[in-house]
Amino acid sequence: MTEPEAEPDLLEEFPREGDEVILAGIEVHAHIEQENGDPKIIFTYRPTVTDRELPEVMTEFNSMIEMVCRRTVAVFPQIGFGRFYTVLKRSGGADQCWYRLGISIWDDKQDVTHEKVTDWIDPELLLADPHVAHRGKKAKAVMRRLMKEFMSEFLNAEEVGE
Numbered sequence: 001m002t003e004p005e006a007e008p009d010l011l012e013e014f015p016r017e018g019d020e021v022i023l024a025g026i027e028v029h030a031h032i033e034q035e036n037g038d039p040k041i042i043f044t045y046r047p048t049v050t051d052r053e054l055p056e057v058m059t060e061f062n063s064m065i066e067m068v069c070r071r072t073v074a075v076f077p078q079i080g081f082g083r084f085y086t087v088l089k090r091s092g093g094a095d096q097c098w099y100r101l102g103i104s105i106w107d108d109k110q111d112v113t114h115e116k117v118t119d120w121i122d123p124e125l126l127l128a129d130p131h132v133a134h135r136g137k138k139a140k141a142v143m144r145r146l147m148k149e150f151m152s153e154f155l156n157a158e159e160v161g162e
Contacts, residue, residue: 015049017104020116022049024061025102028069032085032093041085043074044095048102064146065101072139073099073132080129087128098122099132101139103147117143 015022025048033042045066047054054062076084100120107113117140125132 015052020104020106023103023105024058024065025049025100026062026065026069027097028073028099028101029095029097030084030088031095032088039085039089039093041081041088043070045069046097048100061103061150064150065103065143068139068142068146069099069101072135072142073101075135076129077131080131083128084125087124091124096122098125099136101136101143103143115144115147117147 027046027048029044029046030041031044032039034040047059047062049058099122102118104116104118105113106116119136119140121132121136
């Protein structure tokens, strides 16, 4: 009688940073483009993990993070937007990352799963718009709430073998 083959651990497919599994992350990039002769700031949202095929669940999570970033971090007050444009112009207007939001998990010695939501804000963006720090805190809080719901579903699906 042969034993059934063990299901591979879904989390093994995810990239790692030390003991932490990087579930998802989005970088908010910005650059200046000309539109009908007028300069315009263009935001793009890029996954932090780009060197591999992503599991569907990670892609879904990145979509949630992108939505949160669009609705919080990338919503500039008029004066902050003008200052940010000046910083972008001074930097040459080239595409670069200005904000990053990431999610990681790890198991402790008692096999309890812990989540971590982290962000990074470019210091030049903070100088241009100090309120971005508050919007970043809001983004992390929203992601923590979404994460609790999502992780519950994700871990339950993994246990059921879906």
